[in-house]
Amino acid sequence: MNGKQTMTRVGAPRWPAGALVGLATGAGLLVALRAIATLDADGLTSLLTLEAIPRESFGIEWSARAAWPVDAQRAAWDRLVGTVAALFLASIALAALNAGILLAEGSAARRGELAVRSALGATPWTLTHRLIAEIRTLVVAGSGLGIVAGLAGGLAARIAWPHGLAPVLARPPLELIAALTVLIALCAAAHLGGVRRAVRHGRAADDLRAGARVSADPMAVFVRKALAASHVMVAATVLAMALALSEGPSGGPDAGADGAPETVVLGVTEPATGWAAAFRALREVPGLEAESLAAPGALVGLGVRDIAITECGACVRGGLPSPLWSAIADHHVVGPSYFDLVGIELLEGRDFRHDDDEASEPVAIVNRTFAYTSFEGGRPIGKRIRIGTDFGSWYRVVGVVDNQSARGLGTDGVQREAVYVSALQRPPGRGYIVLKGRDDAIAAATMVLDAAGYAPTPPEPVTAFRARAGGAVSWARVVAVTLAMLSLVLATHGTYLVAVQTTRRRRGALAVRRAVGASSCRIVSYVLAERLRVTAWGLAGFAFFGTLALAFLKGSTGLQGPGLSGYVLVAGGLATVALMASARAAGEALAVEPTRLLE
Numbered sequence: 001m002n003g004k005q006t007m008t009r010v011g012a013p014r015w016p017a018g019a020l021v022g023l024a025t026g027a028g029l030l031v032a033l034r035a036i037a038t039l040d041a042d043g044l045t046s047l048l049t050l051e052a053i054p055r056e057s058f059g060i061e062w063s064a065r066a067a068w069p070v071d072a073q074r075a076a077w078d079r080l081v082g083t084v085a086a087l088f089l090a091s092i093a094l095a096a097l098n099a100g101i102l103l104a105e106g107s108a109a110r111r112g113e114l115a116v117r118s119a120l121g122a123t124p125w126t127l128t129h130r131l132i133a134e135i136r137t138l139v140v141a142g143s144g145l146g147i148v149a150g151l152a153g154g155l156a157a158r159i160a161w162p163h164g165l166a167p168v169l170a171r172p173p174l175e176l177i178a179a180l181t182v183l184i185a186l187c188a189a190a191h192l193g194g195v196r197r198a199v200r201h202g203r204a205a206d207d208l209r210a211g212a213r214v215s216a217d218p219m220a221v222f223v224r225k226a227l228a229a230s231h232v233m234v235a236a237t238v239l240a241m242a243l244a245l246s247e248g249p250s251g252g253p254d255a256g257a258d259g260a261p262e263t264v265v266l267g268v269t270e271p272a273t274g275w276a277a278a279f280r281a282l283r284e285v286p287g288l289e290a291e292s293l294a295a296p297g298a299l300v301g302l303g304v305r306d307i308a309i310t311e312c313g314a315c316v317r318g319g320l321p322s323p324l325w326s327a328i329a330d331h332h333v334v335g336p337s338y339f340d341l342v343g344i345e346l347l348e349g350r351d352f353r354h355d356d357d358e359a360s361e362p363v364a365i366v367n368r369t370f371a372y373t374s375f376e377g378g379r380p381i382g383k384r385i386r387i388g389t390d391f392g393s394w395y396r397v398v399g400v401v402d403n404q405s406a407r408g409l410g411t412d413g414v415q416r417e418a419v420y421v422s423a424l425q426r427p428p429g430r431g432y433i434v435l436k437g438r439d440d441a442i443a444a445a446t447m448v449l450d451a452a453g454y455a456p457t458p459p460e461p462v463t464a465f466r467a468r469a470g471g472a473v474s475w476a477r478v479v480a481v482t483l484a485m486l487s488l489v490l491a492t493h494g495t496y497l498v499a500v501q502t503t504r505r506r507r508g509a510l511a512v513r514r515a516v517g518a519s520s521c522r523i524v525s526y527v528l529a530e531r532l533r534v535t536a537w538g539l540a541g542f543a544f545f546g547t548l549a550l551a552f553l554k555g556s557t558g559l560q561g562p563g564l565s566g567y568v569l570v571a572g573g574l575a576t577v578a579l580m581a582s583a584r585a586a587g588e589a590l591a592v593e594p595t596r597l598l599e
Contacts (some may be wrong), residue, residue, distance in 0.1 A: 016134075018497040019187065020142050022099025025490065026092050026183050027146025028153065033088040034176045035154025036479075039081075039161055058295070058333050058426035061390045062306050069302035080476050083245060086549075090238045091483045091490075096183055097231040098494040099142075100190035102501070103135070104227060131192055139184050157479065162471030190227075225534055228498055232538025232574055235491040237546040239570045242484035243562040244550060245477060263341055264442055265299065265432040265465050267457035268449060275335065275427050279354060281448050282433075287441030293335035295428040299342065299462065300469040301404050301418075303330035308419055311383040313376030325374045329366075329417035331387060333428050338420075339365075339401050341434045342462060349381045349399030356422040363422060364395035370417035371400045387419065395421060435459070491574060492581050499531055499585035510592045524586045528579060535578040539571050 268278075275293055282291040297303055305328060312325035336352045339345070347368060356363050364385055372378040375397075384394040403415045423431070433456065435445055442459050449456040467474075503510070513523060550562075562570070 016138060018102040018493065019099045020138050020145075021493060022095050022097075022102065022490070023138060023142025023183070023187060024146040024149065025486070026095035026099065027143050027180060028148075028150035029088055029092045029095060029146075030176060030179050030183065031147050031150025032154035032157065033085065033092075034173055035151065036084070036088075036157050037081075039158065058421070058428055060331075060388045060393075060426060062304065062388045066304055066306040066388075068304055069297035072302060072305070077472070080472060083241070084476050084479055087238060087241055087245075087480055087483050090234055090241065090549075091487055092179075092183070094231065094234045094238060094487055094490050096186055097227060097234060098490050099187045101227045101231060101494055102497055103187055103190040128192060132188070135188055139187075143180065143184070157475075160478070161475055162468060225537070228494075228534045229537035229541060231494055232491065232535050232578075233541035233545060235487050236539060236542035236570050236574055237549050238487040239484050239573070240542070240546055240550060240562050240566060242480040242487075243566050243570070245480040262438075263434065263436045263462045264459040265294075265434050265462055266446060266449065266459050267430070268433050268454040269430050270427060271453040273452065275423055276354070276357065278433070278449065278452065278454060279335070281452055282435070282445055285437075285441055285445045285448060288435060288437040288445055289441075290337045290341055290436045291335075291445070292338040292341050292434045293423045293428075294338060294342075294432045294434055295333035295423065296430060296432070298332040298334055298338075299432060299434075300466055301330070303332040303418065305330055306388060308370075308374075308417070309386040310374045310380070311385070312374060313379075313383070315376055327370070327374045327417050329370055329419050332418060332420045333423045333426050333431075334420050335423040335434075338434060341436055344404055345402040347400045347402055349397075351399060352420075352422045352424075354424070357424040360425070362393060362395040362425055363398045365399040365401055365420040366397055367401055367403050367418040367420075369403055369415050370419065373417060385419065387421070395419075434462070488573075488577065492577050495531065495535075495578050496581035496584060499527070499582040500588065502530070503527055503585040503589050507592055510589050514592060520590055523589050527586045527589045528582050531578045531582045531585075532575065535575055539574065542570070543567070 278293075279291060282288060295303075307326055308329045308331070310325045310327070312323060315322045315325055317325070334352070336354055336356070339351060349365070352363070352365070364387075366374075366380055366385070371380045374380075375383060380397040380400060383397050385397055386394050401420070404418065433445075433449065433454075435442055437445075446456050446459060510523065510526075513526065518526075
């Protein structure tokens, strides 16, 4: 009697609570994804007023292949949403696998009971109805908890979103209902798989004769191990994708040495008087150290991408002399003193001057990357560059500046070629006045601009402006890290319960090993080896399928993969998780008493 009581206590199933966690997590992630999917992208472009840049911007005739900043930002938005959605879907798959594995383990632990009931005349419908009644409670409780948690998480993510919001229930959540139905159906199928096995012709008697031996059905064992390996593979993929996003573009460009809070920006619209009149009025404001102008997008490194042709010099392309060199570059329009105000170092030549107006020779400044890739010996000073398709308009290069570290939404952090032209020669219809000075001087400059009809917006520090511009990337990074932590918890939780359940199901085999003299080390190795093998199978699947997922991520978002060190970190982390999560199972294996079980 004591032996039976001990066996009942030790063999108590753990799968209901584990399946409840998996169901609740999957449902919660689905609800949160549905709430986040309604985020509005319109606020992204209105932040920088990029839509105010017309196709005939700055009086330059652009080519048919020109790409505007608003296009780059909208494309980046689509890629960012796709990345976050992919992380969510992978995490939902991980939660579903978590629940499915534990339900399958629970069915396997009860195969003896199902075989007895089938042998005593229970019909397949009777067994199915019994299991459905058991899973009904899990479905109701898991869905209820998941919906509440998902609403809380989704609304928290929406509140943290730095831009415009759309109504959560703008359309009926039909896709959410369908996804929840599929999730519940998959979990139910994993639980009901034991019925088919128990009532299969001739298998009930075999199960009764097999007793507690796990090898009674090799296919069932393979399926359970395949599910566990898939669990590890999906967890590794989620971690790797989150790692790639966390190492990707950051929230905004570096402020630079002079990009302190005292440097502010004001959004303005050019009136009939022009920008030269604005500069003259601002130079009369006491206490104002410097002022400049930047076209929309220049402050965060977003410009019009188009072909630029340079007088390269003695350059060679394809083994042939090429005095003219073509390249794709970002074109920015800025005013005098812009580089000093935003912390971009002038490496060679001179800055724009106030006499670089429409009556003087067109001048341009290139960044360091453009200088070294499109001019002989990296010496562009004095040479000319043609912008757009106007073959009669050539710009004399008068300076070289350092690269701007642009890493906001719409940029990928790659140091690209950039060309700056004078705002007094190619005036933008809208832009940002950049000011540096005391607070009273900034307030006086705002009033001067307002009185002159420039309609200035409230002043804002450059650092804050850039942080808002890259807020969507920072938000996605936080979401990715959160999902990665949740994936680790799910991986640990699933591995722990499966290890404990498998060990308890193998008490007879463990008792025999202890009875024939197996040492504690051999028992622990016996328990841990299988978890490590399953983890290794999952990591092998990750090396193939995870690499494909990361390649798709790179192609669709431009984000680089985690590299070899990232693979090692993910693999080592999950292997450590498998060992730590199996510690309880190893302890229970050592606690098996052969005399009691074998009696």
